[in-house]
Amino acid sequence: MLRRLVIGYVSLALVGSTVLAESPTESIQTSAARFNNLYTLQIAQSGEVILAESFNGARLDQPANIKSASKSLMSALVGIAIERGVLEGTDQAIAPLLQDQLPANPDPRLQQITIGHLLSMQAGLERTSGRNYGNWVSSGNWVQNALARPFEAQPGGRMQYSTGSTHLLSAILARETGQPTDELANEWLAPAGIRVVSWLRDPQGIPLGGNQVSMTPASLLAFGELYRRGGQAADGTQVLPSQWIDASWQRYTRSRYTGDGYGYGWFLRDFDGYDGYYGWGYGGQMVYVLPQLALTIAITSNPNTPAGRSGYRGQLHRLVEREIVPLAEQRLARLDANVMVAAKEVE
Numbered sequence: 001m002l003r004r005l006v007i008g009y010v011s012l013a014l015v016g017s018t019v020l021a022e023s024p025t026e027s028i029q030t031s032a033a034r035f036n037n038l039y040t041l042q043i044a045q046s047g048e049v050i051l052a053e054s055f056n057g058a059r060l061d062q063p064a065n066i067k068s069a070s071k072s073l074m075s076a077l078v079g080i081a082i083e084r085g086v087l088e089g090t091d092q093a094i095a096p097l098l099q100d101q102l103p104a105n106p107d108p109r110l111q112q113i114t115i116g117h118l119l120s121m122q123a124g125l126e127r128t129s130g131r132n133y134g135n136w137v138s139s140g141n142w143v144q145n146a147l148a149r150p151f152e153a154q155p156g157g158r159m160q161y162s163t164g165s166t167h168l169l170s171a172i173l174a175r176e177t178g179q180p181t182d183e184l185a186n187e188w189l190a191p192a193g194i195r196v197v198s199w200l201r202d203p204q205g206i207p208l209g210g211n212q213v214s215m216t217p218a219s220l221l222a223f224g225e226l227y228r229r230g231g232q233a234a235d236g237t238q239v240l241p242s243q244w245i246d247a248s249w250q251r252y253t254r255s256r257y258t259g260d261g262y263g264y265g266w267f268l269r270d271f272d273g274y275d276g277y278y279g280w281g282y283g284g285q286m287v288y289v290l291p292q293l294a295l296t297i298a299i300t301s302n303p304n305t306p307a308g309r310s311g312y313r314g315q316l317h318r319l320v321e322r323e324i325v326p327l328a329e330q331r332l333a334r335l336d337a338n339v340m341v342a343a344k345e346v347e
Helices: 002-012 024-032 067-083 095-101 108-112 115-119 130-137 142-147 163-177 181-188 217-228 242-248 312-346
Strands: 038-045 048-054 213-215 267-271 274-281 285-290 295-301
Touching: 024 038, 024 048, 024 312, 038 217, 038 312, 067 115, 067 163, 067 181, 067 213, 067 217, 067 242, 067 274, 067 285, 095 142, 095 163, 115 163, 130 142, 130 163, 142 163, 163 181, 213 217, 217 285, 217 295, 267 312, 274 312, 285 312, 295 312
Parallel strands: none
Antiparallel strands: 038 048, 038 295, 267 274, 274 285, 285 295
16 A cells, blocks of 8 residues: 555656656546446546546436446435434334235245345345346336245345345335335435436336436436545535444445445445445446545446446446556645645745
């Protein structure tokens, strides 16, 4: 880590020389422009937007479907609901909250599933994502269908990534508040500059928890910034409890596909020695937060092409690690150098 920061200081002396053919932000733009699927890229550090670009015919003011990055949004709403007393906490059992939606002769293990299990993808029920997604959304009642699926693991056991789990959270919030989840999101998150434009609903009118949320790229960046600031809006208003962010960024399980850790709606990954947390949606809808660098990144992409199997998600991770992280280090080094100069002038 020290070596990287020292290099950052040295690079300051090279600015303006022939060593740097283009600025770091220009280099990032050049690299990003090579991605055919990329729509928008925004980078903020310490609350300042240092890069905001659109690609491949997209616009920064155009709402984007953030796909499963919506799961991070659902987690935030649950955290606020707990803070407001709407829900008891992550250990609260879900069966009493959805009693009339349980199947006939329910598996006793349904009584063991908690709010926390849904958030960390540890409900144990067969997934509604992947190859099961089409069958699930073709059913007449998505809540009942998710609850009627067979157990493939014990509650609290291995990770079973499933949009059905976060949809159950949406149904619970709607029931307990009397408001649909999209209205809650726009009411509770408005102070942070976050606005949901549209949200697909199930046959019963429940917004699809964990998928099909449309918002502008600016709102996605604002969402990441909310977490980066410890739950505070830009004006200091506490929108999301800071302790909820701490709980959400703990590792409860791990993805068997990527090996990355998983908290409450967030993936956990190391980026060149820095703790990183990211929400990920199909196609490459990404929001990254690296608190040690005061760094937030929001990316929207073509929502109709896979990002995992194609390797595109890995390319985005590498862009963050190899180009954006060094830029953030360099900016922090410059800031530290300016502070040192100012301190000497005061003396």
